[in-house]
Amino acid sequence: MKQGAEHELAVVVDDDEDILVAARLVLRGLFREVVTLSRPEEAVALVAARAPDVVLLDANFARGATDAAEGLALLDRLLATDPQLIVVMITAHAGVNVAVEAMKRGATDFVSKPWSNDRLASTVRTAAALSRSRRSAASPGAGSVPRPAGETPLIGQAPAMARVHSLIARAAPTDANVLVLGENGTGKELVARELHRQSLRAAKPMVTVDLGAVASNLIDSELFGHVKGAFTDARTDRVGRIQAADGGTLFLDEIGNLPLALQPKLLTALEQRVVTPVGSNRPVPVDIRVIAATNLTPEMLRDPRQFRQDLLFRLNTVEIDLPPLRERRADIPALIDHYLALYAERYRRPPPGLTPAALDALVAHDWPGNVRALRHAIERAVILARDAALTPDDFALTPPARVIAPEAVVPAASADLNLDRVERRLVEEALRKHGYNISGAAAELGLSRAALYRRMEKHGL
Numbered sequence: 011m012k013q014g015a016e017h018e019l020a021v022v023v024d025d026d027e028d029i030l031v032a033a034r035l036v037l038r039g040l041f042r043e044v045v046t047l048s049r050p051e052e053a054v055a056l057v058a059a060r061a062p063d064v065v066l067l068d069a070n071f072a073r074g075a076t077d078a079a080e081g082l083a084l085l086d087r088l089l090a091t092d093p094q095l096i097v098v099m100i101t102a103h104a105g106v107n108v109a110v111e112a113m114k115r116g117a118t119d120f121v122s123k124p125w126s127n128d129r130l131a132s133t134v135r136t137a138a139a140l141s142r143s144r145r146s147a148a149s150p151g152a153g154s155v156p157r158p159a160g161e162t163p164l165i166g167q168a169p170a171m172a173r174v175h176s177l178i179a180r181a182a183p184t185d186a187n188v189l190v191l192g193e194n195g196t197g198k199e200l201v202a203r204e205l206h207r208q209s210l211r212a213a214k215p216m217v218t219v220d221l222g223a224v225a226s227n228l229i230d231s232e233l234f235g236h237v238k239g240a241f242t243d244a245r246t247d248r249v250g251r252i253q254a255a256d257g258g259t260l261f262l263d264e265i266g267n268l269p270l271a272l273q274p275k276l277l278t279a280l281e282q283r284v285v286t287p288v289g290s291n292r293p294v295p296v297d298i299r300v301i302a303a304t305n306l307t308p309e310m311l312r313d314p315r316q317f318r319q320d321l322l323f324r325l326n327t328v329e330i331d332l333p334p335l336r337e338r339r340a341d342i343p344a345l346i347d348h349y350l351a352l353y354a355e356r357y358r359r360p361p362p363g364l365t366p367a368a369l370d371a372l373v374a375h376d377w378p379g380n381v382r383a384l385r386h387a388i389e390r391a392v393i394l395a396r397d398a399a400l401t402p403d404d405f406a407l408t409p410p411a412r413v414i415a416p417e418a419v420v421p422a423a424s425a426d427l428n429l430d431r432v433e434r435r436l437v438e439e440a441l442r443k444h445g446y447n448i449s450g451a452a453a454e455l456g457l458s459r460a461a462l463y464r465r466m467e468k469h470g471l
């Protein structure tokens with residue numbers, strides 16, 4: 011038995027002898043025993059008998075095969091034999107689709123050939139650490155830390171959300187970059203938090219950059235930092251957010267707002283795992299996992315005039331698409347219960363009841379602002395609630411989105427000129443006109459996204 015090895019048993023399954031030898035050389039420092047198998051059928055029996063810490067499995071078995079069918083079928087069989095098993099897939103260079111398919115089926119991570127030995131070692135070490143915590147707690151996601159009190163859980167068991175939960179559970183413990191897509195208010199940030207919380211980086215920070223809220227000329231130094239004197243206002247050195255996330259997770263919200271000119275710089279940082287602060291020529295090494303989110307549609311994202319495709323390819327190793335609330339109405343009652351209880355406690359009142367008509371109206375509503383709008387509607391209703399159960403009128407549900415000419419919202423001379431109410435109306439109309447797309451509505455109103463959010467909060471929209 012080898013002294014000093016961190017883990018017990020690794021199994022490498024590949025029909026290429028060179029790969030088996032190369033993997034053994036890397037893994038023998040980490041495991042007391044490394045078993046290499048060139049015949050896939052032996053793997054199932056070995057997994058059943060010995061519950062290895064990690065299996066490293068080649069995706070393309072039959073020599074020359076590229077569709078990975080055999081490797082994926084074996085992955086299914088191994089996981090059926092031992093659902094707690096940690097499998098790291100070996101994929102061909104640029105085999106991202108295979109890697110994603112493998113992770114959807116339950117692989118924990120992947121390495122692509124040709125690999126760098128350091129990368130292989132760190133991927134397998136991370137996977138083995140996960141295996142240990144999974145087996146000791148006998149529950150998936152055991153590497154996670156508890157959700158802080160008061161932080162919202164990701165509610166929803168409708169089929170579309172069940173898929174989201176399952177993708178989160180599988181992608182979280184890997185270092186794969188994740189791109190979260192969805193309309194405004196669908197919960198993209200919550201998903202990012204869950205991914206971080208269930209990851210092996212959970213004890214380290216998740217650093218967020220909202221690229222929609224930072225002025226475009228400041229994004230460079232916000233992300234990469236700067237050195238004193240790099241520009242007029244740079245009076246001291248400043249660490250950028252990427253570096254601040256070292257060891258943890260970097261959450262890039264509204265990634266669609268990253269200026270095209272800065273996209274190559276981010277790509278280089280992600281590929282080379284270094285950042286070079288503005289005004290410096292000394293790259294600093296960083297170890298980050300990136301989660302990005304956007305409300306751009308997949309079609310917009312795939313337009314090279316909006317987004318560099320090589321950067322997209324880096325960011326979307328796993329893609330999680332959050333459906334709008336109107337496509338998962340089954341989740342609405344659970345969301346209502348959660349937020350009624352939350353706000354009743356916050357505003358120190360008994361949880362109000364709900365008439366059946368109110369429940370029907372809330373479930374039937376289209377919620378163009380998604381869960382955020384539902385949450386605000388409930389908060390407002392709780393604040394205004396009297397003793398009786400809440401009725402549809404207590405929720406001020408507006409009719410479905412329609413496009414309104416801007417002139418129509420300018421009040422006639424005789425109309426209500428109260429500034430606060432006019433502001434509310436304008437904000438509401440702009441939101442509706444843009445289908446609750448915050449960036450679009452903010453641009454039309456001449457506000458930053460942050461300023462628009464403040465007004466939405468103020469007016470309970």
Ligand SMILES: Nc1ncnc2c1ncn2[C@@H]1O[C@H](COP(=O)(O)OP(=O)(O)OP(=O)(O)O)[C@@H](O)[C@H]1O
Nearest residue numbers: 162163164165166194195196197198199200381382
């Ligand atoms: N599934 C959910 N369960 C509970 N609360 C949710 C859920 N989805 C969203 N919310 C709540 O809705 C609000 C908006 O969520 P979040 O900020 O994550 O959305 P987003 O998609 O990132 O929005 P935006 O694109 O506008 O930044 C938050 O208050 C969040 O707590």
